[in-house]
Amino acid sequence: MPQVRIIAKNFMDMVAALPAMKLDKLYENAFICEAILRSLPPLAKKYVLQLLCIEVPVTAKSMEEWVLPDGVSKHRVAIDRLIQLRIFTETVDRKRETTYTLNPIFQTNLKKLLVHGVVLPREPMPSNITVRLPSLEDLQAFALEQWECFLLQLINSSQSERPSNISSSMMKTFQRGLLSQRDREAPRLTDSGFQFLLMDTNAQLWYIIREYISNSEERGLDSADLISFLLELSFHVTGEAYNINTLNERQKNIIKDLADLGLIKLQQGRKDSWFIPTELATNLSVSLTDSSSRKQGFVVVETNFRLYAYSTSKLHCEILRLFSRVEYQLPNLIVGAITKESLYSAFENGITGEQIISFLQQNAHPRVAERVPSVPENVTDQIRLWETDLNRVEMTPAYYYDEFPTRELLEGASDFARGYNALLWEDVNSKKTRLVVKAENHVHMREYLGRQRQ
Amino acid sequence: MASAASKLYADDVSLLMVLLDTNPFFWSSSNLPFSKFLPHVLAFLNSILLLNQLNQVVVIATGYNSCSYIYDSSSDSNQGSDHGRIMPARCSNLLQKLEEFVIKDEQLFKEGSREGISSSLLSGSLSMALCFDEQIYRGFFDQGHFILNLAVTMHAMQILCLQGSSDGPEQYVAIMNSIFSAQRSMVPIDSCYMGSSNSAFLQQASYITGGVYLKPQQPNGLFQYLSTVFATDLHSRAFLQLPKSLGVDFRASCFCHKKTIDMGYICSVCLSIFCKHHKKCSTCGVLKLLSVLYALCFGWVRRITT
Numbered sequence: 187m188p189q190v191r192i193i194a195k196n197f198m199d200m201v202a203a204l205p206a207m208k209l210d211k212l213y214e215n216a217f218i219c220e221a222i223l224r225s226l227p228p229l230a231k232k233y234v235l236q237l238l239c240i241e242v243p244v245t246a247k248s249m250e251e252w253v254l255p256d257g258v259s260k261h262r263v264a265i266d267r268l269i270q271l272r273i274f275t276e277t278v279d280r281k282r283e284t285t286y287t288l289n290p291i292f293q294t295n296l297k298k299l300l301v302h303g304v305v306l307p308r309e310p311m312p313s314n315i316t317v318r319l320p321s322l323e324d325l326q327a328f329a330l331e332q333w334e335c336f337l338l339q340l341i342n343s344s345q346s347e348r349p350s351n352i353s354s355s356m357m358k359t360f361q362r363g364l365l366s367q368r369d370r371e372a373p374r375l376t377d378s379g380f381q382f383l384l385m386d387t388n389a390q391l392w393y394i395i396r397e398y399i400s401n402s403e404e405r406g407l408d409s410a411d412l413i414s415f416l417l418e419l420s421f422h423v424t425g426e427a428y429n430i431n432t433l434n435e436r437q438k439n440i441i442k443d444l445a446d447l448g449l450i451k452l453q454q455g456r457k458d459s460w461f462i463p464t465e466l467a468t469n470l471s472v473s474l475t476d477s478s479s480r481k482q483g484f485v486v487v488e489t490n491f492r493l494y495a496y497s498t499s500k501l502h503c504e505i506l507r508l509f510s511r512v513e514y515q516l517p518n519l520i521v522g523a524i525t526k527e528s529l530y531s532a533f534e535n536g537i538t539g540e541q542i543i544s545f546l547q548q549n550a551h552p553r554v555a556e557r558v559p560s561v562p563e564n565v566t567d568q569i570r571l572w573e574t575d576l577n578r579v580e581m582t583p584a585y586y587y588d589e590f591p592t593r594e595l596l597e598g599a600s601d602f603a604r605g606y607n608a609l610l611w612e613d614v615n616s617k618k619t620r621l622v623v624k625a626e627n628h629v630h631m632r633e634y635l636g637r638q639r640q
Numbered sequence: 641m642a643s644a645a646s647k648l649y650a651d652d653v654s655l656l657m658v659l660l661d662t663n664p665f666f667w668s669s670s671n672l673p674f675s676k677f678l679p680h681v682l683a684f685l686n687s688i689l690l691l692n693q694l695n696q697v698v699v700i701a702t703g704y705n706s707c708s709y710i711y712d713s714s715s716d717s718n719q720g721s722d723h724g725r726i727m728p729a730r731c732s733n734l735l736q737k738l739e740e741f742v743i744k745d746e747q748l749f750k751e752g753s754r755e756g757i758s759s760s761l762l763s764g765s766l767s768m769a770l771c772f773d774e775q776i777y778r779g780f781f782d783q784g785h786f787i788l789n790l791a792v793t794m795h796a797m798q799i800l801c802l803q804g805s806s807d808g809p810e811q812y813v814a815i816m817n818s819i820f821s822a823q824r825s826m827v828p829i830d831s832c833y834m835g836s837s838n839s840a841f842l843q844q845a846s847y848i849t850g851g852v853y854l855k856p857q858q859p860n861g862l863f864q865y866l867s868t869v870f871a872t873d874l875h876s877r878a879f880l881q882l883p884k885s886l887g888v889d890f891r892a893s894c895f896c897h898k899k900t901i902d903m904g905y906i907c908s909v910c911l912s913i914f915c916k917h918h919k920k921c922s923t924c925g926v927l928k929l930l931s932v933l934y935a936l937c938f939g940w941v942r943r944i945t946t
Contacts, residue, residue: 252880257880
């Protein structure tokens with residue numbers, strides 16, 4: 187279940203998994219060098235800086251001398267990461283001595299960055315051509331609206347009022363893993379889908395971008411190209427206009443998709459058209475290192491199980507509908523009730539009570555967020571109770587053994603099973619000799635009984 | 641005597657205060673001219689800002705008559721993250737401010753018309769660096785909505801002194817007080833000393849606050865020293881072997897003639913140090929001073945008593 191969260195963070199694993207050729211090509215862009223440097227563990231950053239001006243190979247032994255005994259494991263992690271990303275090349279010479287050299291392309295690019303700085307491939311357009319540029323607030327509102335619209339479409343395709351241009355096949359790949367579809371039923375949110383909705387926007391964005399990149403090959407795009415373009419995009423300035431003609435054909439196709447996600451806004455002038463990166467785009471490289479921004483909460487839960495959500499967003503309404511009965515909706519307020527039935531349907535979808543409680547707590551309205559606990563205790567307790575109600579019977583796959591020839595064999599077998607902590611039930615007192623053992627230990631039991639028989 | 645307690649740092653975000661010595665009397669006689677020294681420093685500042693987008697660098701110029709803030713990286717990050725324009729702008733901005741400062745500093749000298757001051761106003765710039773920390777704290781309380789941003793910066797502050805000129809014994813008390821307040825707020829003071837002989841003040845500062853004192857053997861490779869030793873963030877310091885000073889010069893200056901001494905008289909009440917026996921302490925007015933000579937280690941005495 188926490189799989190989604192891990193995926194969202196390990197973007198660099200994806201970069202590291204690129205073939206060597208592509209990775210080297212990636213490093214030709216100084217911005218990517220910078221973004222990758224920033225995503226490294228602290229110790230690895232330090233090593234890169236230390237070796238920046240050293241052109242000869244450095245022995246592994248001398249590198250280890252820099253590290254205190256406490257830091258050996260961190261040192262290993264850092265070195266492994268650097269080798270994985272091909273920033274360090276490891277060579278073992280005849281005397282069996284390991285040496286490291288910094289990737290020369292990476293090295294020269296970083297040096298250039300330090301001394302001269304580098305210029306983006308495109309300059310922002312002068313303000314006399316771009317007439318009606320949106321203000322930063324408008325841009326942010328646009329990005330959020332676009333993103334929310336996309337999420338709404340993602341979880342509930344029929345509800346979206348203005349369908350975006352993202353092709354349905356692409357939508358399907360995004361939905362993979364988040365929704366489960368049984369025959370002839372409407373698709374339902376899985377538990378990881380729910381978890382996805384609970385993540386902050388940056389993490390959600392990375393999950394989607396990751397999916398987008400990983401199936402780029404199917405659409406005839408080079409994943410290295412895509413990664414480098416996305417990282418480059420994150421170094422553009424929010425709110426500035428950039429001419430679309432500076433992009434090549436492939437990138438033009440990409441930005442159409444990105445505009446649907448709210449990463450950039452496209453505008454058409456009299457002659458030229460241009461794109462404006464929003465905060466979502468410029469935060470791409472920031473979110474590589476994990477700095478989460480907290481959104482302001484909007485939910486108030488009362489002790490009578492009623493739920494008031496101060497939100498105009500349809501997405502929020504959809505999320506609340508997953509586990510509560512929405513009673514009425516005012517322009518800026520959603521009122522609902524948490525009922526046994528609404529929770530049961532949530533549990534059926536694989537959403538756990540803890541997830542619901544943590545959602546309510548994380549999104550608590552500022553007025554109640556100061557209170558401890560932010561969600562009334564009787565409500566959280568009741569949610570947990572209703573959940574355990576469903577799980578009164580615990581199912582464990584098991585094997586049933588009977589007709590033991592002697593009582594000694596039965597006792598021996600039950601002791602053996604106890605040793606594995608696998609004994610579920612034994613019947614010693616009656617004349618029938620019976621034993622139930624967990625299915626996963628059947629192999630051991632069979633071996634044991636076979637040995638006893640000989 | 642153990643050096644300062646170290647905190648645990650969760651990440652590698654750091655706020656670095658660089659105190660830059662601009663004393664013309666030193667740089668005119670130095671092996672490494674100021675014009676060659678500065679590129680090393682600029683590259684170092686750039687590399688700190690490159691390592692993490694949340695890193696912040698503040699430069700304070702230490703003149704021989706005054707000191708002043710000349711650069712703060714948080715002021716240019718507002719303009720967006722466009723390095724193409726920021727990097728050269730950053731350097732020219734810094735250089736321009738530096739020039740203005742040096743000219744102003746020289747004018748102050750003419751007014752004061754004292755001859756050949758070989759020491760810089762380190763005490764002033766140290767206090768300014770620590771006040772910057774305080775400002776952040778205050779800003780933190782004033783503006784609740786900046787909590788996230790400032791909570792990061794206020795914990796991982798470090799001070800780096802790039803000092804060349806020799807110690808000014810008349811600043812002894814002020815410097816010591818700055819060192820102790822840095823120690824109390826757990827701000828390590830690193831020092832890179834470019835002069836010919838060691839600086840007792842900086843050795844003590846780094847030792848007491850748990851920073852690193854280094855005197856580069858080859859000043860031409862300054863950038864390598866800076867990036868190897870001083871670019872280490874506080875988080876990584878727990879795992880790395882950093883240069884340790886072999887011996888620290890703990891000598892103090894007397895309060896009466898500002899001479900550096902290793903034996904002296906101490907007031908039993910306020911711990912003021914004197915090179916000669918006085919009947920009355922000039923600091924607190926107590927009549928009887930201790931008549932015994934003490935091997936002086938001012939920092940040490942102060943640590944025991946506070």
